[in-house]
Every structure is written in C-alpha cells, then in structure tokens.
Amino acid sequence: MPVRVAESSAPSQLSGSNCGQTSxxxxxxLSVGQAFSGTQNVSSLQKxxxxxxNVRIQGCDLEHGYLCGTMEALNVPMAxxxxxxxxxxxxxxxxxxxxxxGKWEATPEDDIRxxxxxxxxxxxxxxxxxDGGKSLDxxxxxxxxxxxxxxxxxxxxxxxxxxxAGFYYVCFSCSDGSINGFYYDPNSSPFQKLELxxxxxxxxxxxxSSYELR
Amino acid sequence: xxxxSKLAPKCDFLQxxxxxxxxxxxxxxxxxxxxxxxxxxxxxxxxxAEQKALCxxxxxxxxxSLLEGSLSQRDNSLESLATVMKNNVEAVSExxxxxxxxxxxxxxxxxxxxxxxxxxLASMCLIVIRNTxxxxxxxxxxxxxxxxxxxxxxxxxxxxGDEAPFAFSSLISEKPDLQKLAFEANAIDKLYNHLQKxxxxxxxxxxxxLALADLCSKLxxxxxxxxxxxxxxLVSDALTHDSSDxxxxxxxxxxxxxxxxxxxxxxxxxxxxxxxxLVRLLDDPSTSVQVAAISVLGNIAVDFTMRRSLFVQCGxxxxxxxxxxxxxxxxxxxxxxxxxxxxxxxxxxxxxxxFMEFTASxxxxxxxxxxxxxxEQALALIRNLxxxxxxxxxxxxxxxxxxxxxxxxxxxxxxxxxIWIQGMYVLSNVASGTxxxxxxxxxxxxxxxxxxxxxxxxxxxxxxxxxxxxxxxxAIVNLTFPSSPGSFSRxxxxxxxxxxxxxxSMVNDPCPDVKLRVRTALGQxxxxxxxxx
Numbered sequence: 015m016p017v018r019v020a021e022s023s024a025p026s027q028l029s030g031s032n033c034g035q036t037s038x039x040x041x042x043x044l045s046v047g048q049a050f051s052g053t054q055n056v057s058s059l060q061k062x063x064x065x066x067x068n069v070r071i072q073g074c075d076l077e078h079g080y081l082c083g084t085m086e087a088l089n090v091p092m093a094x095x096x097x098x099x100x101x102x103x104x105x106x107x108x109x110x111x112x113x114x115x116g117k118w119e120a121t122p123e124d125d126i127r128x129x130x131x132x133x134x135x136x137x138x139x140x141x142x143x144x145d146g147g148k149s150l151d152x153x154x155x156x157x158x159x160x161x162x163x164x165x166x167x168x169x170x171x172x173x174x175x176x177x178x179a180g181f182y183y184v185c186f187s188c189s190d191g192s193i194n195g196f197y198y199d200p201n202s203s204p205f206q207k208l209e210l211x212x213x214x215x216x217x218x219x220x221x222x223s224s225y226e227l228r
Numbered sequence: 229x230x231x232x233s234k235l236a237p238k239c240d241f242l243q244x245x246x247x248x249x250x251x252x253x254x255x256x257x258x259x260x261x262x263x264x265x266x267x268x269x270x271x272x273x274x275x276x277a278e279q280k281a282l283c284x285x286x287x288x289x290x291x292x293s294l295l296e297g298s299l300s301q302r303d304n305s306l307e308s309l310a311t312v313m314k315n316n317v318e319a320v321s322e323x324x325x326x327x328x329x330x331x332x333x334x335x336x337x338x339x340x341x342x343x344x345x346x347x348x349l350a351s352m353c354l355i356v357i358r359n360t361x362x363x364x365x366x367x368x369x370x371x372x373x374x375x376x377x378x379x380x381x382x383x384x385x386x387x388x389g390d391e392a393p394f395a396f397s398s399l400i401s402e403k404p405d406l407q408k409l410a411f412e413a414n415a416i417d418k419l420y421n422h423l424q425k426x427x428x429x430x431x432x433x434x435x436x437x438l439a440l441a442d443l444c445s446k447l448x449x450x451x452x453x454x455x456x457x458x459x460x461x462l463v464s465d466a467l468t469h470d471s472s473d474x475x476x477x478x479x480x481x482x483x484x485x486x487x488x489x490x491x492x493x494x495x496x497x498x499x500x501x502x503x504x505x506l507v508r509l510l511d512d513p514s515t516s517v518q519v520a521a522i523s524v525l526g527n528i529a530v531d532f533t534m535r536r537s538l539f540v541q542c543g544x545x546x547x548x549x550x551x552x553x554x555x556x557x558x559x560x561x562x563x564x565x566x567x568x569x570x571x572x573x574x575x576x577x578x579x580x581x582x583f584m585e586f587t588a589s590x591x592x593x594x595x596x597x598x599x600x601x602x603x604e605q606a607l608a609l610i611r612n613l614x615x616x617x618x619x620x621x622x623x624x625x626x627x628x629x630x631x632x633x634x635x636x637x638x639x640x641x642x643x644x645x646x647i648w649i650q651g652m653y654v655l656s657n658v659a660s661g662t663x664x665x666x667x668x669x670x671x672x673x674x675x676x677x678x679x680x681x682x683x684x685x686x687x688x689x690x691x692x693x694x695x696x697x698x699x700x701x702x703a704i705v706n707l708t709f710p711s712s713p714g715s716f717s718r719x720x721x722x723x724x725x726x727x728x729x730x731x732x733s734m735v736n737d738p739c740p741d742v743k744l745r746v747r748t749a750l751g752q753x754x755x756x757x758x759x760x761x
Contacts, residue, residue, distance in 0.1 A: 041740075042698055
C-alpha cells in the first residue's frame with residue numbers, strides 16, 4: 015500500500031541541546047498481540063513469486079526502541095509447513111537507533127537507498143543524509159521506521175534451505191496500521207517488498223490484548 | 229557475644245543515658261569494649277530516627293577514628309558505618325565530606341586489605357554509600373573493582389564466601405550499568421561454577437541464586453549466557469530443595485530469566501522440567517514460596533508456541549483459579565496476573581478451560597474484589613478472554629451477562645485510571661464482535677433510562693490519561709464500524725448522548741495515537757452519514 019507524507023505531520027527538528035531525547039509515538043496498532051498479514055515479493059529474474067506472510071507483535075519496549083515478534087511465511091516452496099521465524103526490531107527513534115544501520119553489511123548508502131523507497135521518508139531525507147537523523151524529532155510523525163532482523167526459525171531447522179541472513183527496512187503507518195518493508199541481504203534478490211495490513215481476525219472492529227512480565 | 233543472638237534486647241538510642249553509655253563504650257581504649265559498642269549499633273540501629281540520633285551524637289566521627297585501629301576495630305567500624313549510613317543521605321554526606329574525603333579513601337583502601345573479611349566489609353560499606361547517594365562512587369574504575377572483588381570473594385570457603393553473593397546482589401540490583409560490568413567480568417560463568425559444587429552451604433546457595441536473579445533481571449545478554457550454560461537445570465532442581473529460602477530464591481532466579489521474550493517465543497520454559505515442580509509449589513506451606521512460584525508461572529505462561537496444554541495437564545489452571553480466591557490479596561493478585569498472561573493469545577480450548585474452571589459468577593466476583601490492584605488484573609484477564617476468536621466473546625454473555633454487568637459497575641464506581649483502561653478495553657473488544665455484541669456494549673455505555681448522570685464514556689473521553697482516551701475512542705470506532713448493519717442507528721444514539729460532538733472536539737488531541745483514532749472514528753461517521761449535519 016502506498017504511503018504519503020501528510021503535511022500536517024511533518025517532522026520537526028530538535029534544538030541542539032535536546033538531540034537524541036525523543037521517543038516514537040505509542041501507537042496502539044503496534045502493540046503486543048497485534049496481527050498483520052500480506053505478502054513478500056520474492057521474485058527473481060527467473061520467475062515472479064510472492065509468499066503470503068503473517069506477522070504478530072510479541073513484545074514492545076519503546077523506551078529502548080525495541081520490538082519483536084514472529085513472522086510466518088506460507089506457501090514457501092520446499093517447506094511442508096508454514097515457516098515461522100522470530101524477529102527483533104530496532105525502532106528508529108533517533109535516541110536508541112538512527113536511520114544508519116551500522117551493521118549487518120549495510121552501508122549508509124544502502125540505508126538511504128532503501129529508506130528512500132518509502133514515500134514517507136522523503137520529508138526526512140535531507141536531515142538523514144547529514145547525521146542519520148539524530149537531529150529529528152519523530153515523536154509526532156505518523157510513520158514509524160524500523161529494522162526487523164530475524165533471529166531464529168521457530169518451527170523448522172536451520173537445514174530447511176531458507177536463509178534469515180538479511181534484515182528488513184520497515185515503515186509502519188500509525189494511522190491505518192499498514193506495514194511496508196524491503197528485505198536487504200547482499201546475497202539475495204534486491205528490494206524484496208513486504209506489504210502487510212493490520213488484520214482483525216474475522217471481527218467487525220479492532221481488538222487489543224495485553225500481558226505483563228514481572 | 230550476647231548480641232550474636234537476634235533475640236537479645238534492643239538498645240533504645242533515643243534515650244539520652246543509653247546514648248551516653250554507647251559513646252563511653254566507643255571512646256574506650258579497650259578493643260573489646262569498642263567492639264561491644266559497635267555490636268550494639270549493629271544489633272539495635274533499625275530506624276531512621278535512630279540513625280540520625282547516632283549521627284548527631286558524633287558516632288560517625290568516632291567510627292571513622294576506629295578505622296585506624298586494630299583489625300577487629302576496623303571490621304566493627306566498617307560494619308557499623310554501613311548500618312548507620314544505609315538509606316541515610318545525611319550520614320553518607322557527613323562521612324564522605326569528613327576529613328576532606330580521607331575517610332572515604334581509607335575505606336576504598338581497605339578493599340585491598342589482606343584479610344578477606346575486611347575486604348568484604350569495606351566493599352559493603354562502599355555499596356551502602358553508592359546505594360544511598362547515587363552521586364558518589366560513579367567512577368568506572370571503582371565500580372569495576374567492586375565487581376571483581378566481590379566475585380573473587382565468592383571463592384572464600386567460609387562465612388565471607390557465604391555473604392559475598394548477597395553483597396554482590398546489593399551492588400548490581402536495579403543497576404543495568406553494573407550488571408553489564410558484571411557480565412563483562414564473566415559473572416554468570418563464575419556464579420554458575422559455584423552453583424555446580426556439591427554440598428553448598430544453604431545460605432551461599434540462596435545467595436548465588438539471588439545474585440543470578442539480579443544479573444538476569446534486566447539484560448538479555450545475561451539471560452542468554454545463563455541459558456547457554458544449561459544453568460536452568462540446576463536452578464529447576466533447586467525448586468524441590470528442603471529450604472524454603474532456597475525454593476523462593478530459585479523461583480526468583482527463574483522469574484528474572486523468563487523475562488526474555490526471545491526465549492519465551494522459542495518455548496524454552498514451558499516444559500516438563502520446569503512446569504510440574506512449579507505447579508507443585510503452588511501448594512507450598514510458605515506463602516512467599518507460593519507467590520514466588522506464581523510469579524514464574526505468570527511469566528512463562530506468556531508462551532507463544534502453544535504448549536499451554538501442559539499447564540492444564542499438570543493442574544496449573546485449577547490451582548491458580550483456587551489461589552485467585554485466596555484470603556491473601558497478594559496471592560489473589562498474582563494468581564489473576566498469571567491467568568491473565570495465560571489467557572493472552574490463547575486458543576479457544578484453553579480459554580474455555582480457564583473459564584469453566586473459574587465460572588462466570590466467580591469472575592464477576594473478582595472483578596469487584598475489594599482491592600483495586602486485583603480488580604485491574606481481573607479486568608485485564610477478561611480483556612484477553614474476549615480477544616482473538618470471536619467465539620470467546622460469547623463467554624461473557626453466559627449467566628445473563630453478569631460479567632459485563634460487573635465490568636460496567638467498575639467503570640461507573642472504580643476510581644483509578646488503570647481499572648478504567650482495562651475495563652474500557654473489555655468493552656471495546658466485545659464491541660469488535662457481532663451486531664449482538666455491539667448492541668450489548670451500547671446498552672452498557674448508554675443505558676435506556678436517563679437518570680441524569682453523565683455516561684462514563686464521556687468522562688473517559690475527557691480524561692487526562694491518554695491511554696484511557698485511546699481505549700474509549702477504540703470502543704466508538706468498533707461500534708460504528710462501517711460494514712456492520714446497525715452502525716448507523718448506534719451512531720444516532722451516540723450523537724444524542726453527546727459522544728459524537730465530544731469526539732469531534734478531540735480532532736487535535738495532544739496524544740498522537742488518540743488523534744489518529746479520532747480521525748478514524750470521524751471518517752467512519754462520514755461514511756455512515758453524519759447524523760449531526
């Protein structure tokens with residue numbers, strides 16, 4: 015789903031002394047238990063292909079810019095069952111994480127090349143190119159940018175013929191809960207697009223659950 | 229010697245003659261007499277008022293002078309200073325400022341003493357200073373030194389080694405920076421090695437378990453290392469130890485390790501090795517063991533691999549439901565919290581199992597528990613019950629909808645935001661169901677008979693608590709969901725009740741989440757045909 019930058023919600027710049035002291039908006043559509051479904055395009059030069067994908071948020075710690083969950087890929091060739099992976103996310107809040115990845119074989123150029131694929135990023139690009147976005151206040155921005163990195167296979171072994179070496183650049187829309195992402199792995203097809211929508215699991219509305227660890 | 233018994237009578241320092249007597253002991257030239265004075269302080273100084281009285285009488289100064297004395301005077305002085313300074317900012321400030329910081333330097337120097345007991349007491353004194361006034365001893369060098377020293381003191385075969393883990397815990401507890409330093413100093417491996425030794429003194433065993441608990445309380449790196457060492461096997465064995473202190477400590481350790489969502493998602497805790505012994509501890513004669521066991525079960529209930537049937541099979545649900553009706557409010561609170569977590573994203577079979585065990589009337593009772601914290605957990609449990617599969621919503625309509633009535637009573641009568649938030653999410657989740665469910669929620673929000681009182685939904689939409697406003701707006705979004713046939717008639721009723729105009733006034737709400745939800749609601753009002761225009 016295409017996303018646009020709403021004029022009324024353009025990001026503001028922080029004054030120098032407050033640099034890095036921002037936090038992303040607490041968005042109820044990105045809370046634990048929320049489910050999303052859609053597709054990941056895994057087309058290569060040889061053939062067009064898309065996998066159905068379900069995602070569920072399992073943990074969220076905005077203070078530390080942390081999010082985690084599970085991703086289930088259906089109709090995966092070579093797999094008898096849907097393949098479930100556990101991923102951990104870094105929220106670009108300019109306090110814990112900036113737009114520059116700084117690891118996972120991603121250079122700042124790779125970062126910019128992927129972030130610019132999101133229309134909602136264009137309003138931020140000039141600042142990000144300078145310092146990764148450290149000077150931006152994203153707390154009132156309608157979009158949350160993240161990196162999701164799969165950590166392990168939940169229900170299949172590592173010999174399943176699939177790889178989780180790469181990571182996703184992700185843009186979440188707070189207004190409708192849609193998620194767009196691009197998978198980055200220098201050894202895989204470039205710009206595999208992930209498109210997910212918030213699901214209400216057969217309900218006529220939105221439902222929210224919660225848990226608490228002690 | 230008499231003060232080695234905890235039953236020895238306390239000395240009341242607030243009486244002038246007792247204080248004079250104490251000072252005379254501390255001023256004595258005789259080492260045994262000053263030692264007696266220090267013992268009296270250790271044994272009797274418990275309240276802040278007593279600490280202050282000792283400071284005003286010049287005891288801190290006297291104890292500082294004893295740091296220069298014999299070995300026993302030094303040790304007595306260090307221990308007494310820690311007692312007088314614990315949570316007493318005034319005494320810490322007097323001590324640190326004393327003789328231009330020489331007293332503090334002298335204690336730091338004693339951490340290198342040749343005697344292990346002196347090193348332990350000096351480090352405990354420094355930890356008290358650091359824990360009382362966080363502005364002192366922030367230097368990375370001293371922090372690292374304390375971490376290494378205390379880990380090294382674990383090797384002492386005697387009393388010092390038994391006490392070292394407790395001192396280590398007080399150093400790192402609630403402090404991620406020190407936990408990180410401890411992790412880098414290989415603390416998990418070192419403590420694990422001690423744990424592997426046979427015939428551990430019970431106090432040492434308990435201390436090491438608590439130290440591991442503190443280490444794993446916040447940092448995922450520590451939990452990850454702990455689990456990679458197979459330490460879980462040793463700790464789960466400790467769940468059946470004869471000593472109730474060790475059983476409690478083992479539970480606390482498991483509770484901290486099980487805060488790892490990464491490992492909960494991998495299903496690393498919900499297994500035969502851990503769950504059955506924990507469920508047996510729910511019957512433990514000691515309430516502290518019971519509560520500690522519930523708190524582990526509460527964490528590991530958030531298992532994402534759908535192995536929750538194990539919980540049911542070994543009687544865990546039955547026991548937790550029983551405990552949620554306990555006379556002890558802490559037990560009730562924890563049992564309901566564990567059931568709430570067990571209910572999170574559970575499948576319908578599991579939900580129905582918990583519901584049947586509980587019964588609608590008992591659930592309605594716990595929603596109206598006398599304790600607000602218990603009410604909040606009970607409502608959070610119902611909120612999770614009515615999430616997910618739509619069939620589960622039907623459960624709250626059994627027995628003439630007594631659960632929903634109890635929820636409404638709490639929303640009308642309770643007085644904390646936390647209770648209102650959970651209660652409002654119950655109604656919002658029910659309102660995401662069928663037409664029948666939505667109408668039932670409408671009935672709770674806007675009663676037919678107008679008795680002149682303002683509906684709670686308006687009060688919540690106007691609340692200062694943004695999370696409550698969010699929950700309230702979600703309920704309105706669900707009630708006016710465009711594809712539901714009855715949404716227009718509900719919109720008309722909401723309009724008459726003043727809810728629509730209230731939502732319109734929130735279009736620029738200061739909370740971004742509320743603002744976006746309000747826009748969703750307004751968009752739906754327009755789609756339905758805004759009845760106010």
